[in-house]
Amino acid sequence: MKVAYLGPHGTFSEEAAHNYYKDKSIEWHMCSSVPEVLEAVGEGLVDEGIAPIENAIEGTITMTVDSLLVNDLYIKGEAILPVSLHLLAAHEASMKEIKEVWSIPPALAQCRAFFRGKKLTMRHFDSTAGAAAAIKEAGRGDVAAVASSYAGKLFELSTVQANIEDSSENQTRFIVVSKDKTPSLGAKKTMLQVTPGDEYTGVLASILTVFSTLGINLTWIESRPTKKKLGTYQFFLEAEASVADPVLEKVRAVIETFGHHVNILGSYTTTKL
Numbered sequence: 133m134k135v136a137y138l139g140p141h142g143t144f145s146e147e148a149a150h151n152y153y154k155d156k157s158i159e160w161h162m163c164s165s166v167p168e169v170l171e172a173v174g175e176g177l178v179d180e181g182i183a184p185i186e187n188a189i190e191g192t193i194t195m196t197v198d199s200l201l202v203n204d205l206y207i208k209g210e211a212i213l214p215v216s217l218h219l220l221a222a223h224e225a226s227m228k229e230i231k232e233v234w235s236i237p238p239a240l241a242q243c244r245a246f247f248r249g250k251k252l253t254m255r256h257f258d259s260t261a262g263a264a265a266a267i268k269e270a271g272r273g274d275v276a277a278v279a280s281s282y283a284g285k286l287f288e289l290s291t292v293q294a295n296i297e298d299s300s301e302n303q304t305r306f307i308v309v310s311k312d313k314t315p316s317l318g319a320k321k322t323m324l325q326v327t328p329g330d331e332y333t334g335v336l337a338s339i340l341t342v343f344s345t346l347g348i349n350l351t352w353i354e355s356r357p358t359k360k361k362l363g364t365y366q367f368f369l370e371a372e373a374s375v376a377d378p379v380l381e382k383v384r385a386v387i388e389t390f391g392h393h394v395n396i397l398g399s400y401t402t403t404k405l
């Protein structure tokens with residue numbers, strides 16, 4: 133089986149992928165950005181892809197949600213990875229010497245409290261490990277990357293400050309996606325995309341009430357713009373039930389009778405890494 137993830141070596145995505153598929157024989161396909169991972173699956177270059185969708189501190193990684201739709205993919209699984217971030221420089225350096233910090237935006241956002249008031253310039257990269265590699269190559273004394281301790285070892289960087297994430301409970305949730313829309317065996321969760329047929333007062337409340345009335349718990353709600361007109365949204369709802377559960381089927385039928393469109397984006401189990 134061929135699987136895509138965000139490279140280069142040393143990303144959290146690599147750690148998640150290697151752990152999630154640890155008992156399988158995989159041909160790896162490294163991509164240079166998160167949207168490219170989902171595109172590789174959409175284009176059929178690989179069978180599956182693994183991408184970050186939510187972080188405990190920063191929330192939803194919207195580029196993953198949007199690419200999931202654009203590439204018409206199905207969620208086959210989710211994996212939760214503990215995430216610790218470190219400030220890494222090419223040479224031994226103190227915090228005072230660092231003027232610029234390089235990393236992928238979700239990683240920089242996970243350290244906001246640490247960076248507050250430090251007057252640093254942030255430079256965006258496509259991954260933590262990409263930033264770490266660039267720091268090594270630049271060899272400068274005034275820049276540092278936010279990346280994992282493994283990336284620090286891989287690129288022989290020096291730790292300016294360890295564990296700079298805003299919460300020691302930090303975790304990132306990854307989704308495993310494919311083109312194949314068969315629900316996973318023993319699925320416990322289902323992701324639904326609900327597009328309101330019409331905009332009216334209380335439209336979201338009317339959708340949510342169907343879940344609560346029929347006793348289905350929701351574990352995640354996200355609204356994204358329809359990208360057609362300002363102020364119009366579609367909703368992503370993660371239900372704690374398999375798509376095969378007759379109660380969830382009933383929820384779907386009722387929502388559709390309200391004139392809303394429901395698309396099942398996947399039914400899956402959770403793996404703690």
Ligand SMILES: O=C(O)C(=O)C[C@]1(C(=O)O)C=C[C@@H](O)C=C1
Pocket residue numbers: 138142143144145146184187193215236238239258259260261304
């Ligand atoms: O840049 C990486 O190392 C990634 O795998 C991406 C990513 C993300 O975008 O959320 C994954 C996990 C961490 O939250 C930080 C970065």
